[in-house]
Amino acid sequence: MGQAPATTTAGADDLSVWPASTARLDHGDLGVGGVSLAGLAERFGTPAYVLDEIEVRERGRTYLHAFPGAQVFYAAKAFLCRAMAHWADEEGLGLDVCSAGELELAVTAGFPPENIVLHGNAKSPHDIDAAIRFGVGRIVIDSPSEIARLVAAVAPGGRQKVMVRVAPGVMAGGHDKIRTGTDDQKFGLTITDGHAHHTIARILDQPRLELTGAHCHLGSQITSVKPYATAVRRMVGLMARVRDSHGAVLPELNLGGGHGVAYRPGEPALDITALARTVRAELDESCAAARLPVPRLLIEPGRAVVGPAGVALYRVLAVKRGGQRVFVAVDGGMSDNPRPALYGVRYAPRLIGRRSTAAPRRADVVGRHCEAGDVLAADAELPGDIRPGDLLALPVAGAYHLSMASGYNLVGRPPVVAVADGRARLLVRRESLDDFRSRDVGL
Ligand SMILES: *Cc1c(COP(=O)(O)O)cnc(C)c1O
Numbered sequence: 001m002g003q004a005p006a007t008t009t010a011g012a013d014d015l016s017v018w019p020a021s022t023a024r025l026d027h028g029d030l031g032v033g034g035v036s037l038a039g040l041a042e043r044f045g046t047p048a049y050v051l052d053e054i055e056v057r058e059r060g061r062t063y064l065h066a067f068p069g070a071q072v073f074y075a076a077k078a079f080l081c082r083a084m085a086h087w088a089d090e091e092g093l094g095l096d097v098c099s100a101g102e103l104e105l106a107v108t109a110g111f112p113p114e115n116i117v118l119h120g121n122a123k124s125p126h127d128i129d130a131a132i133r134f135g136v137g138r139i140v141i142d143s144p145s146e147i148a149r150l151v152a153a154v155a156p157g158g159r160q161k162v163m164v165r166v167a168p169g170v171m172a173g174g175h176d177k178i179r180t181g182t183d184d185q186k187f188g189l190t191i192t193d194g195h196a197h198h199t200i201a202r203i204l205d206q207p208r209l210e211l212t213g214a215h216c217h218l219g220s221q222i223t224s225v226k227p228y229a230t231a232v233r234r235m236v237g238l239m240a241r242v243r244d245s246h247g248a249v250l251p252e253l254n255l256g257g258g259h260g261v262a263y264r265p266g267e268p269a270l271d272i273t274a275l276a277r278t279v280r281a282e283l284d285e286s287c288a289a290a291r292l293p294v295p296r297l298l299i300e301p302g303r304a305v306v307g308p309a310g311v312a313l314y315r316v317l318a319v320k321r322g323g324q325r326v327f328v329a330v331d332g333g334m335s336d337n338p339r340p341a342l343y344g345v346r347y348a349p350r351l352i353g354r355r356s357t358a359a360p361r362r363a364d365v366v367g368r369h370c371e372a373g374d375v376l377a378a379d380a381e382l383p384g385d386i387r388p389g390d391l392l393a394l395p396v397a398g399a400y401h402l403s404m405a406s407g408y409n410l411v412g413r414p415p416v417v418a419v420a421d422g423r424a425r426l427l428v429r430r431e432s433l434d435d436f437r438s439r440d441v442g443l
Pocket of ligand 1: 075077078096119217219220221256257258259300301302303304
């Protein structure tokens with residue numbers, strides 16, 4: 001225990017943000033899904049992502065139990081590979097995609113297109129063609145100019161189910177860059193100035209489009225249920241006005257995702273059961289007041305399904321002091337996790353694979369990329385004797401890591417390894433120099 005205050009040491013050993021299957025093994029190692037993390041680092045190299053399959057499935061089931069009667073769409077942009085599409089389908093989740101790429105990957109992996117919702121504030125002709133060709137369940141219209149393009153893409157006599165994305169004027173979300181419910185950002189059609197209502201009227205005029213309801217997504221990393229209740233009220237208000245002026249009763253309300261998770265012990269997470277209770281109560285009450293039948297609820301969680309199921313593994317390459325700070329440099333960084341640089345997110349990485357008795361100290365875990373902003377975990381608490389060759393494991397790495405990874409410095413994106421019941425299997429292999437070379441076709 002060294003000279004460290006008891007509370008600090010307890011904090012460093014807190015596994016509350018790790019997958020439920022996480023176990024302490026010998027020699028300071030951790031097991032996830034019954035598999036040693038240090039062993040995975042040896043076998044698959046570093047950096048690497050580990051995904052606890054059972055945790056992902058459990059989190060999906062939690063939503064289905066908390067929201068009976070609702071349709072739950074996993075937001076694929078948080079993390080997508082063919083196995084993930086299978087897990088979502090097997091658990092009874094639909095899929096929310098925002099590009100032809102995500103759509104094709106899912107459908108060609110066998111995901112039923114009727115359970116897919118296509119989003120996007122700027123859908124390309126290819127996105128729209130693919131959605132119509134595959135027969136996606138719903139397309140969410142995000143601007144009036146999409147209407148004519150969609151109508152033109154639907155075959156004569158055909159009918160495409162659509163929803164309309166609304167900005168309900170609700171401020172929520174963990175950071176400016178992930179707030180999408182307010183009036184002054186690029187997503188959705190505003191209620192206050194009538195844009196949403198006007199666009200709905202135009203969609204209702206189109207025989208080739210079947211408007212099933214309104215959609216909103218307030219933002220991401222939201223930890224309070226309150227903004228969702230406000231959004232329900234405003235969305236029901238809009239749906240009531242649509243009924244009053246056009247006689248159209250829309251059967252569905254999609255509340256998007258954005259449910260926050262704890263990245264470090266002690267941080268708040270959105271309570272899914274409380275969310276379900278609040279949304280249900282508010283929906284019943286608002287609909288009763290407006291004498292509107294209660295619409296079917298759709299939700300689209302991404303981060304909260306997959307984030308806490310993932311762990312990123314890194315090898316320490318260098319340790320040095322600079323001014324008042326200690327820098328622990330690892331073999332990955334902003335190319336496999338741009339989130340700290342984008343949103344200032346904080347993580348709590350942990351030494352694995354060796355037991356240290358050294359007193360903890362604060363250090364900045366930085367990446368290997370050519371940017372001073374390439375910081376993975378600012379002010380992380382790590383053992384004072386951390387040294388090159390050590391392994392670090394960073395929990396809550398399942399969402400918006402690989403899906404936002406880049407080819408910066410040609411380091412290559414890490415592999416994804418699924419663990420379950422004591423077994424590990426490679427889902428996505430490491431990106432190699434050959435991958436980069438094969439795209440580089442000119443000279
Ligand atoms: C990103 C997104 C989601 C999922 O957000 P999370 O914060 O990962 O839950 C859901 N719906 C839409 C439309 C989105 O853009």
